[in-house]
Amino acid sequence: MVLSILFLLNVALDYGFTRILNQSRGELYNEWNNIIHDKIEADLVVIGSSRAWVQYDPRIMDSLLLVSAKALVS
Numbered sequence: 001m002v003l004s005i006l007f008l009l010n011v012a013l014d015y016g017f018t019r020i021l022n023q024s025r026g027e028l029y030n031e032w033n034n035i036i037h038d039k040i041e042a043d044l045v046v047i048g049s050s051r052a053w054v055q056y057d058p059r060i061m062d063s064l065l066l067v068s069a070k071a072l073v074s
Helices: 002-022 027-036 050-055 058-065
Strands: 044-048 069-073
Touching (some): 044 050, 044 058, 058 069
Parallel strands (some): 044 069
């Protein structure tokens, strides 16, 4: 019984928080929302700090893998 109540509470909280974060316009969640809602025009996305952006150059990945690549710097 207690497990069922905790499960339902967990589902309700997850739904609420997910809904709030999807509507968030903050910089932290903006890129994630774009990924979830398929607003990024790329086949391969590199997500990370500026170090990831420099170490994994999307232009090189474009030519080697023959895909559309984009880097998202957080």
